[in-house]
Amino acid sequence: MTIEGNAPAAVEHRARGSTGAEGVPPLHRRYPTIADLRKRARRRVPRFAFDFVDGGCGENEVRDHNRIALDAVKLVARYGLGGGGVNTELELFGRNYAAPIGISPMGMGGLLWPRAEIHLATAAQAMRVPYVLATPASASIEEIAGAAPDVFWFQLYGAPNNDNRITFDLVRRAETAGAHVLVVTIDTPVRAKRPQDWRNGLSVPFKPNLRTIFDIATSPAWAMEVWKQGVPRSANFVPYTGSPSPSAAEVAACTQRELRGGFLWETVERVRKAWPRPMIVKGIIHPDDAMRAIALGADGIIVSNHGGRTLDAAPASIDMLPAVVERVGGRIAVLMDSGIRTGLDVVRALALGAKMVLTGRPFLFGVAALGARGGTHVLEFFSEEIRMAMGQVGAKTLAEVRNATVLHPNAHKLPFSGANA
Numbered sequence: 001m002t003i004e005g006n007a008p009a010a011v012e013h014r015a016r017g018s019t020g021a022e023g024v025p026p027l028h029r030r031y032p033t034i035a036d037l038r039k040r041a042r043r044r045v046p047r048f049a050f051d052f053v054d055g056g057c058g059e060n061e062v063r064d065h066n067r068i069a070l071d072a073v074k075l076v077a078r079y080g081l082g083g084g085g086v087n088t089e090l091e092l093f094g095r096n097y098a099a100p101i102g103i104s105p106m107g108m109g110g111l112l113w114p115r116a117e118i119h120l121a122t123a124a125q126a127m128r129v130p131y132v133l134a135t136p137a138s139a140s141i142e143e144i145a146g147a148a149p150d151v152f153w154f155q156l157y158g159a160p161n162n163d164n165r166i167t168f169d170l171v172r173r174a175e176t177a178g179a180h181v182l183v184v185t186i187d188t189p190v191r192a193k194r195p196q197d198w199r200n201g202l203s204v205p206f207k208p209n210l211r212t213i214f215d216i217a218t219s220p221a222w223a224m225e226v227w228k229q230g231v232p233r234s235a236n237f238v239p240y241t242g243s244p245s246p247s248a249a250e251v252a253a254c255t256q257r258e259l260r261g262g263f264l265w266e267t268v269e270r271v272r273k274a275w276p277r278p279m280i281v282k283g284i285i286h287p288d289d290a291m292r293a294i295a296l297g298a299d300g301i302i303v304s305n306h307g308g309r310t311l312d313a314a315p316a317s318i319d320m321l322p323a324v325v326e327r328v329g330g331r332i333a334v335l336m337d338s339g340i341r342t343g344l345d346v347v348r349a350l351a352l353g354a355k356m357v358l359t360g361r362p363f364l365f366g367v368a369a370l371g372a373r374g375g376t377h378v379l380e381f382f383s384e385e386i387r388m389a390m391g392q393v394g395a396k397t398l399a400e401v402r403n404a405t406v407l408h409p410n411a412h413k414l415p416f417s418g419a420n421a
Helices: 011-016 026-030 034-044 047-054 061-072 116-127 143-148 163-178 196-199 210-217 220-229 235-240 250-258 265-274 287-295 318-330 342-350 359-392
Strands: 074-076 091-093 095-097 102-103 131-133 152-156 179-183 279-284 300-303 333-336 356-359 405-407
Touching: 026 359, 034 047, 034 359, 047 210, 047 279, 047 359, 061 318, 074 342, 102 116, 102 131, 102 359, 116 131, 116 359, 131 143, 143 152, 143 163, 152 163, 163 235, 163 250, 163 265, 179 265, 210 220, 235 250, 250 300, 265 279, 265 356, 279 287, 279 356, 287 318, 300 318, 318 333, 342 356, 356 359
Parallel strands: 102 356, 131 152, 152 179, 179 279, 279 300, 300 333, 333 356
Antiparallel strands: 074 405, 091 095
16 A cells, blocks of 8 residues: 555545645544544543553553653654655565554453444454454454454463363364464463452442442443443353353353463464464563464564553563564564554554554544544554654655664663574
8 A cells, every 4th residue: 555546535645745734534633643532532431441441450550651662762764765655565474464553452342332343343354454353352253254354363362271172162263264363362371450440340240330320321422332232242252151142241250260361382382283374472572482482383473561451560562572573583473562552653663673563442442432433543543654654764665664773772771682692
């Protein structure tokens, strides 16, 4: 996709150098940043739902540090190299994508806005970027395969009971449905403490109190959508409840019972043998774990601290990215997530060696703010800013971005260096 070719109208207008609002659609003028969408989302949905998505674990230190670390990465611009088209196309795992941005897996996205996963998958299909469905999502593997057949990836959590019976049935279902990539998530060995959910009374099963009832009553657009679409539930676990027509509470209890801890490397190896298509290991921070994933046959890894939702003393993903990229040495694809809020952030990560960048919260904020239009709006937002940032650093292709000069103040502080460290 180039600026002159298939870019959306609003993206094309601004990428060509206009600094004013003339010709920019009203929606883009009103919500030009993720912060604007987040603000509207916060007004439209109950506090317990917003905090569930917006918050991290503990005191939110890592969630916030992801942003601080990204802002510290500076790109040295190169000028006088001429204008012309910027090409953001890339090939990854045997497929062509329009841009180096994908939608991260997010559990229970339907809590923030009903049918969020369907809306986002539909937008990803139209814009030709990956959509990663979470295991505990509000839409099923089969539904997303229908909505996004060309860009569907599936994120796998471990369900270790009965020798991982449900784990491997999810793998089977994803293969049957046609998921192109399996994303095995390893960074949830235990459940994290999320104080904001405790304060809001968000529990399994959900037990409304006066505060949550007030939250719902003062969020009429959200309440109406839930009334029309039904109470969100972990759709992938409906078949495992043992009931032909399980209630939302029964599905929640089943999900809570089965999703217990992260993967052992031995289980990752079993999954690799069972899955015939590209497989990624998500949640890599330490370079040694990257090498372990390679040894077990992974086709890629995602450098990630889970968006600050698992360990509140973890390093920022962007700070660990260079050390992991160096150790991997091009053997497999290295992707990154956590803290990404702008197209400039995407280009920062690409310049430090990432092949693609994923992000989640911005897309849920977009859907909560704008409903079905939100996913497309956020993808246009990222597409526009990626092109702008590439133009500023003098890169016409993604390969040229990786040659950009980067100032990364934390790189020299890392305890990992050298291919054999």
